[in-house]
Structures are given as structure tokens and as C-alpha cells.
Amino acid sequence: MKFIPKDKPSAENSGHDLWGAVTLALGMLGLVYTLVSAPEQGWGSVATIAGFAVSIAVLAAFAVIENKVKHPLIRFSILKEGWVARANLSAVGLFGSYLSFQFIVTMYLQSVLGWTPLGMALALLPAGLLVATSAPFADRLIEKFGATQLILTGLTALGLGYVLFLRVGTTPNYVLDILPSVVLLGIGFALAFPSINVQATAGIKDSEQGLAAGLIQTSTQVGAALVLAVTTALVSGHGQAAGTVSAQAMLEQYRPGLILSAAVAIAALLVAAAPKRRRVRT
Known part of the structure; x- marks a missing residue:
């Protein structure tokens, strides 16, 4: 780094958005915390209602700040440019459903089937291998088929994998009942x-590539946090007394979480498949 001259900050890009960062972080943390704690506190309790109200108010303040500061x-x-909005919504659905499904499957394999952590990891290994081995060829696939077509195919594979997993029971056959979903999971994510x-960055001018790239990363994290929080709330809400729970x-306690993962993936697929709106120039 000592041999690379430093860029001087331009007047156009100087400044910061401290309060925007603070309100966004506090609003998202409050929303996730409220979702996770709602089953224990009660969905109609004062604490839960107040938590949702405060979180929404803080996020609304963030939106107001972003529309007023010079450098938001x-x-x-x-979000109106290129494919940015659609890509970010797809990212929310992809990561939200993917991590929530993995959470449910981990609990299912260890709590319902009694598998060891090592056995659980080996059961999910094919998905990771598919993602890792396909990474070097991703650019060529995108160039040949186009990003939109691969997104549709990937989300379709994910949704199908989640739906297939709904048929598992307490004595599944790994090859017939679990492996197909794991393979579809790996293909879809890859x-x-x-x-x-x-x-997310296609058609964005060079000066805003960083903003578009940062926005898509934020969407993945927000999607994962929110959908996982809702999944946890659903699973906790269907809990039963310890020591009396059969396999x-x-x-059945985990099934609502599985349904949610499938629903989120299908919703993301519908968003990705919707026709692109043409901007009318006046």
C-alpha cells in the first residue's frame, strides 16, 4: 500500500451519514429481537407491540434521514436503476430461505433423528461441494445463459428442494428422502x-458500483436475519414441554419453519420472474 498514492477525497463525495447508520442498525436489531422474543413474551403483549412500534419508527426515521442528508x-x-431492486429482493429470498432451511434441517437431524453433529455435517456436505466446485465456472455460465435465467433456475431448484423435504418422517431413507433436497439446495445456491x-450491479455507472455491491450484501444479511428470526419464532411458538416431546x-414443531422456507423461495422466484418495467422517458 505504501507504493500506491492515496486518492484525495472529492468535494462531491465528502461527508458521512452517521445517523443513518445508527438508525438502520438499531431498527434492524430491534425488529429481529422483537421477532425472536415474541413467542416467549406473547404476540399480543405490551413488550412485543412496543418493540415492533419502536423498530418501525426508528426505520422510518432512517428513511427520512436518507432523503434529507447530502450524502446518504x-x-x-x-433501486429504480437496472435490475437493482429485483436482485436485492431475490437476495433476501435466497439467503433468508437457505439459512432458515439449514437451521431447521440441523435441528431435525440431531433432535428428531438423533444424529451426531459430524453425521449432520456429512449429510449436508453434498450441497457445499456443489457450490465450491461450481464457483470457477460461474462466470462462463452467466455469460452463456444470462444472469436472469440462472436466478430463475436456481430459485426453482431451491423451492423444489424445500417442498420435497416436507415429506420426511421420523425414519427417513437418506438417499431417497434427504439427499435430493440437499443436492437441489447446492445446485440452486450455486x-x-x-x-x-x-x-445487482448490471447497468450501474462506475461511480456507484460500490453502492450497488454494498446494497446487495446488506440485503443478503438482512434477509437471513429476518427470515431466520421469523422461523425461530414459528418453531418456538409450536414448542412443547421438555421431556414429553416425541420424535x-x-x-411437527419444525414443519412451519420448513413451509416458511419454501414460501420465501417461491416468493423470490415470482419476483425474479416478473417482467421488467420499462421506464417511460418524458
Whole structure:
């Protein structure tokens, strides 16, 4: 770094958005905390209602700040450019459903089937191998088929994998009942993840590539946090007294979380498949 001259900050890009960062962080933390604690506090309790109200108010303050400061953390108008909005919504659905499904499967394999952590990791290994081995070829696939087509194919594979997993019972056959979903999970993520990142920055001018790239990373984290929080709330809300839960009862406890993962992936697929709106120039 000592041999590379430093760029001087320009007047156009000087400044910061401290309060935007603070309100966004506090609003998201409050929302996730409220979702996770709601089953214990009660969805209609004063604490839960107040938590949602305060979180929404803080996020609303963030939106107001971003529209007023000279150099906002997120320039909302960028969502109207290129494929940015669609790519970010796809990222929310991809990561939200993917991490929530992994959470449910981990609990299912260890709590319902009694597998060891090592056995659980080996069961999910094919998905990771598919993602890792396909990474060097992602750019060529995107160039040949296009980012949109790969996103649609990937989200379709994910949704199908989640739906297939709904048929598992308390004595599944790994090859017939679990492995197909794991393989579809790996294929779907391998196709959709790099394509979403490409779509998120396509058509964006060079000076805002950093903003578009940062926005898509934020969407992945927000999607994962929010959907996982809702999944945790659903699973906790269907909990039963310790020591009295059978394997079948535990499976039914996790089923709403599985349904949510499938629903989120299908919703993301519908968003990705919607026709692109043409901007009317006046």
C-alpha cells in the first residue's frame, strides 16, 4: 500500500451519514429481537407491540434521514436503476430461505433423528461441494445463459428442494428422502448466488458500483436475519414441554419453519420472474 498514492477525497463525495447508520442498525436489531422474543413474551403483549412500534419508527426515521442528508448511506433512487431492486429482493429470498432451511434441517437431524453433529455435517456436505466446485465456472455460465435465467433456475431448484423435504418422517431413507433436497439446495445456491450479484450491479455507472455491491450484501444479511428470526419464532411458538416431546411431535414443531422456507423461495422466484418495467422517458 505504501507504493500506491492515496486518492484525495472529492468535494462531491465528502461527508458521512452517521445517523443513518445508527438508525438502520438499531431498527434492524430491534425488529429481529422483537421477532425472536415474541413467542416467549406473547404476540399480543405490551413488550412485543412496543418493540415492533419502536423498530418501525426508528426505520422510518432512517428513511427520512436518507432523503434529507447530502450524502446518504443508501440512495433509494438507485433501486429504480437496472435490475437493482429485483436482485436485492431475490437476495433476501435466497439467503433468508437457505439459512432458515439449514437451521431447521440441523435441528431435525440431531433432535428428531438423533444424529451426531459430524453425521449432520456429512449429510449436508453434498450441497457445499456443489457450490465450491461450481464457483470457477460461474462466470462462463452467466455469460452463456444470462444472469436472469440462472436466478430463475436456481430459485426453482431451491423451492423444489424445500417442498420435497416436507415429506420426511421420523425414519427417513437418506438417499431417497434427504439427499435430493440437499443436492437441489447446492445446485440452486450455486446458480442463483453469483447471478444475483451480477444482476445487482448490471447497468450501474462506475461511480456507484460500490453502492450497488454494498446494497446487495446488506440485503443478503438482512434477509437471513429476518427470515431466520421469523422461523425461530414459528418453531418456538409450536414448542412443547421438555421431556414429553416425541420424535413425531418435534417434527411437527419444525414443519412451519420448513413451509416458511419454501414460501420465501417461491416468493423470490415470482419476483425474479416478473417482467421488467420499462421506464417511460418524458
